Amino acid sequence: MIRETNRHFSFDWITIIIFMLLVGFGWLNILSASHVGDEIDYLDFSQPYGKQLLFIFLTFGLIVLILAIEAKFYERFSSLIYIISLLSLAGLFIFGKNVNGATSWYGIGGMTIQPSEFAKTATALAVAKYISDLQTDIRSIKDQINFFIIIALPAVLILLQNDAGSTIVYGSFFFVLYREGLSRLYLIIGLSVLFLSVLSLKFGALITGIIATTIIFTHFFLQKKKPVILQPILITLTAIAITFGVRFFYENILQPHQKDRISLWLRLENDPDKLAQMRRDILYNLYESEKAISSGGFGGRGFLEGTRTTGKFVPEQHTDYIFSTVGEEWGFVGSSLVVILFVLLLLRILHLAEQQKSQFSRVYGYSVASIIFFHFMINIGMVMGLIPTIGIPLPFFSYGGSGLWGFTILLFIFIKLDSNKINEW
Amino acid sequence: MRQILLFFTIIFVGLVFISRLFYLQVYSSPANNLYEDNAIRKVYDYPKRGFVYDRNGTLLVSNQSSYDVMVIPREVKPLDTTEFCNLLKIDKATFLKTYNKAYHYSPRLPSVFVSHLSKADYAVLQEKMRKFEGFYIQKRSLRHYEASIGANVLGDIGEVNVRTIEKDPYYKMGDLIGKQGIELSYEEELRGKKGIKFIQKNRFNKNIGPYKDGKFDTLPTPGKDITITIDAQLQAYGEKLMAHKHGGIIAIEPSTGEILTMISAPTYDPNSLVGRKRSKNFNKLYRDSIAKPLYDRSLLAQYPPGSPFKVLNALIGLQEGVVTTNDKFTCSHGYRYGKRKMGCHGHISPANMNIGIYESCNAYFANVYRRIIEKYDTPYEGMTIWNKHVTSFGLGDYLGYDLKIGSPGRIPSGDFYDKWYGKNRWRTTFTLSNAIGQGEVEATPIQLANMVAAIANRGYFYTPHIIKSIEDQAIDTKYTTPRHTTIDKQNFEPVIQGMFDVYNKGTAASLQVKGLEICGKTGTAENFVKIDGEKTQLTDHSIFVAFAPKDNPKIAIAVFVENGYWGSRFAGKIASLMIEKYINGSITRTDLEKWILTHSLEHEYAKPYSGQPFKINGQTTLEVIDPEEIKIAPQKPTTLKL
Numbered sequence A: 001m002i003r004e005t006n007r008h009f010s011f012d013w014i015t016i017i018i019f020m021l022l023v024g025f026g027w028l029n030i031l032s033a034s035h036v037g038d039e040i041d042y043l044d045f046s047q048p049y050g051k052q053l054l055f056i057f058l059t060f061g062l063i064v065l066i067l068a069i070e071a072k073f074y075e076r077f078s079s080l081i082y083i084i085s086l087l088s089l090a091g092l093f094i095f096g097k098n099v100n101g102a103t104s105w106y107g108i109g110g111m112t113i114q115p116s117e118f119a120k121t122a123t124a125l126a127v128a129k130y131i132s133d134l135q136t137d138i139r140s141i142k143d144q145i146n147f148f149i150i151i152a153l154p155a156v157l158i159l160l161q162n163d164a165g166s167t168i169v170y171g172s173f174f175f176v177l178y179r180e181g182l183s184r185l186y187l188i189i190g191l192s193v194l195f196l197s198v199l200s201l202k203f204g205a206l207i208t209g210i211i212a213t214t215i216i217f218t219h220f221f222l223q224k225k226k227p228v229i230l231q232p233i234l235i236t237l238t239a240i241a242i243t244f245g246v247r248f249f250y251e252n253i254l255q256p257h258q259k260d261r262i263s264l265w266l267r268l269e270n271d272p273d274k275l276a277q278m279r280r281d282i283l284y285n286l287y288e289s290e291k292a293i294s295s296g297g298f299g300g301r302g303f304l305e306g307t308r309t310t311g312k313f314v315p316e317q318h319t320d321y322i323f324s325t326v327g328e329e330w331g332f333v334g335s336s337l338v339v340i341l342f343v344l345l346l347l348r349i350l351h352l353a354e355q356q357k358s359q360f361s362r363v364y365g366y367s368v369a370s371i372i373f374f375h376f377m378i379n380i381g382m383v384m385g386l387i388p389t390i391g392i393p394l395p396f397f398s399y400g401g402s403g404l405w406g407f408t409i410l411l412f413i414f415i416k417l418d419s420n421k422i423n424e425w
Numbered sequence B: 001m002r003q004i005l006l007f008f009t010i011i012f013v014g015l016v017f018i019s020r021l022f023y024l025q026v027y028s029s030p031a032n033n034l035y036e037d038n039a040i041r042k043v044y045d046y047p048k049r050g051f052v053y054d055r056n057g058t059l060l061v062s063n064q065s066s067y068d069v070m071v072i073p074r075e076v077k078p079l080d081t082t083e084f085c086n087l088l089k090i091d092k093a094t095f096l097k098t099y100n101k102a103y104h105y106s107p108r109l110p111s112v113f114v115s116h117l118s119k120a121d122y123a124v125l126q127e128k129m130r131k132f133e134g135f136y137i138q139k140r141s142l143r144h145y146e147a148s149i150g151a152n153v154l155g156d157i158g159e160v161n162v163r164t165i166e167k168d169p170y171y172k173m174g175d176l177i178g179k180q181g182i183e184l185s186y187e188e189e190l191r192g193k194k195g196i197k198f199i200q201k202n203r204f205n206k207n208i209g210p211y212k213d214g215k216f217d218t219l220p221t222p223g224k225d226i227t228i229t230i231d232a233q234l235q236a237y238g239e240k241l242m243a244h245k246h247g248g249i250i251a252i253e254p255s256t257g258e259i260l261t262m263i264s265a266p267t268y269d270p271n272s273l274v275g276r277k278r279s280k281n282f283n284k285l286y287r288d289s290i291a292k293p294l295y296d297r298s299l300l301a302q303y304p305p306g307s308p309f310k311v312l313n314a315l316i317g318l319q320e321g322v323v324t325t326n327d328k329f330t331c332s333h334g335y336r337y338g339k340r341k342m343g344c345h346g347h348i349s350p351a352n353m354n355i356g357i358y359e360s361c362n363a364y365f366a367n368v369y370r371r372i373i374e375k376y377d378t379p380y381e382g383m384t385i386w387n388k389h390v391t392s393f394g395l396g397d398y399l400g401y402d403l404k405i406g407s408p409g410r411i412p413s414g415d416f417y418d419k420w421y422g423k424n425r426w427r428t429t430f431t432l433s434n435a436i437g438q439g440e441v442e443a444t445p446i447q448l449a450n451m452v453a454a455i456a457n458r459g460y461f462y463t464p465h466i467i468k469s470i471e472d473q474a475i476d477t478k479y480t481t482p483r484h485t486t487i488d489k490q491n492f493e494p495v496i497q498g499m500f501d502v503y504n505k506g507t508a509a510s511l512q513v514k515g516l517e518i519c520g521k522t523g524t525a526e527n528f529v530k531i532d533g534e535k536t537q538l539t540d541h542s543i544f545v546a547f548a549p550k551d552n553p554k555i556a557i558a559v560f561v562e563n564g565y566w567g568s569r570f571a572g573k574i575a576s577l578m579i580e581k582y583i584n585g586s587i588t589r590t591d592l593e594k595w596i597l598t599h600s601l602e603h604e605y606a607k608p609y610s611g612q613p614f615k616i617n618g619q620t621t622l623e624v625i626d627p628e629e630i631k632i633a634p635q636k637p638t639t640l641k642l
């Protein structure tokens, strides 16, 4: 009897409350962004806000189901879940439905389901399972390759369905592997490549090459115990190759619209009039979403009062651009609150993950935090014009049943695992 | 170490996001009001602009509709350009040019394609407009002037400029605003208040319905009709008399300060500045640097007033007790002081005040003026007292009337000469020209008319004004409060008698009107221009001031005719005719009328621009009266619609 009560209360209520706040607040904004006219029929399931209300309602059933299943189930069947998930992604090539140029949907009756939203959970389970295997050593190249394959398989399948945004999210597993002992070299190489790419695009390959060479050789000569001279030379050559390679990739391989996005992001165009024109024409969504956020001011215009939201100035506002509604109607206060809620949720999950006794639970929790963090960073960063346009939803917030359920499953499996840690003593 | 990478990355990204939000929403957030929200379309509902009536209820200014063809380039579909051009009476090249210009301005926003369609063209076009997508007709309201008089008084309206928009948020780009005259002075009353409808737009710039069910919409308030103090009949008559002359006339009703006429010649038809021909005609008027028709001489022109100013010195002399009406002064064709002499013409000598005024004796007023100034220990003190008296007649500063343009005139003071000559380095005789209204003294026609009104009232005046009533609204008390001069009432009678005798037996004896007791004063003013950098004297200006009747005066007038030579020659005749017309309603002195209508001064105005040497004053006088000239003077009286 006492044990039952303990188990009941061992769910992490802080996480659950933040989750509910985000889902609830998200729905209010979907309502604002999708209603037409002044009449609102909450049960009108032809409208996004009505459908989302139904999705949220069904979510509670889903949560009960996830929490009711024995925690061991997730670890035990993780491989199976992963394989089913891969099959569902592969199946899209035969049965998939094309929506907005991406073949990432199954049409079942009147509903559409996006398997990629569930594949993230499956991959997280598979990664956790593989790391927690006693034979695995993350420092060995062989295991590193295996990890790469586990993560890349769903990512490539999704990329082939033309959903580049969802593919990028798989990069979040880097945080997980790094936490579990992946060499620091990968972090340094990753950051260096990113740094060189941006520098090369912004200032040209030649200047970047000179800067890189200078840094590498200065570093070499300042070292007390000098390695063979061949090392800095090789590194320099690699850096220069990357520098020119990025430039070549940008100039010759990228499609014009992708080029424009990067060009705008890095402000490669200097003429301010032309820049403004490009922003209006190419990044119409971003232009409007920034304006909507801006017009919210400090306190916002109030719920259902945003004129840009009412006028549907921002395309896809109830899905990927939902944060611009928050910006316009709830202002700096409301938008900051959403950012803070996400940060608190992520830190809370990290904190819980670090406390896990089993490596499987810890790695899984870490994966959950990393995946949600990637979505949070890319989505809000994009809507505010901080990173190039990449279309992925804001977890718990954006309209869409698959997305909501996918994130709910992802999060609540962890809540279940966490609640079970007492039993693992 | 490995645990904290993600931890700090999350916090870092959170802080970056909040900073970005702060930048977007607090630091660079646009002003948050409906008017500046470009997701909301503002549709204005312009009220009718108020009508303008003259003092007798004659309608002077009303409204007329005008139609502009507008284009929204993005919405234009292929069309039959030949038919369209024929309807609009333009050629294909103009069509393309205008279209490209509009497209360049903005493909999304409306531009004027053809402005001010005639009513007939509008009627034809209206039926076919549906065939031409992207084009539509926009109605706008223009002013209509019922009579072609009073362009300088009525003023005009035009599109508001950017500076005004920045200062006054009521105005939006393209709104009309009073630019001159009463349209400017009473803009707020005449325009009313426009109504506004807020309409929610979507991202395709289409209307999707009233914003908040029209909760914030307002209805327009119509502009108020105003009645001005101008007598349209008198104004029209004066303008007719002033044809072919340059100058200004102001007539005031002394008992109220109401401006009866305000004429600046040459003038123009106010209707010529309305509609399609506006900019062409405006440029023509604006470029006319010889006649300067846009320069309101009645308010702006500042001249030495000459002899009419003498009566003020008589009044001040009496007030200061330095002279009695019986004190006599000798005149030997002028007044000698030191080695200098102020000339005078031949007349009875010695002269008392009455003779001094009606003969306009320079010697008499030189003596009076010296007595005023030298009553005090220093000329500085004397000048200061003198200045105080003169300025109490509304001279030497802006009068405070309700039109937005004017000149202050100039009345010197002790400080003025201290600045000019140095402290205590001047004597009364340095300033002696002030005795006869020349030298440093300068005044505008409206100031002179007001001075006469103050004399007619025997010591006070009302600030001259053009507004008589604004529907239900009372006019500013500033115009109904008397302003008293420093001269006591009883001192006016001898001076007024002198002015009366100007008509009886003095310089205006030839201008008498039977049955009317007119008091007046002639004047001339020397004037100069620079020709090729050389100061050249032109024929004197002809000046005349008068009021009538002597008791219970109804009209006070100042007439100013540029280069008209002597006072009674042009200005005096015109003043007498105006007074007769106003008081009697008809003219008995048809001889004067005919003379004025058949005499032009255009040749006089052409002289300085001829490039030839020319003669002035006495040497030209005979030519003017020569019968030959009557023949060459254009016999084309202006048509009167009244």
Ligand SMILES: [Zn+2]
Binding pocket: B331, B333, B334, B344, B345, B347, B360, B361, B362, B363, B364
């Ligand atoms: Zn004399």
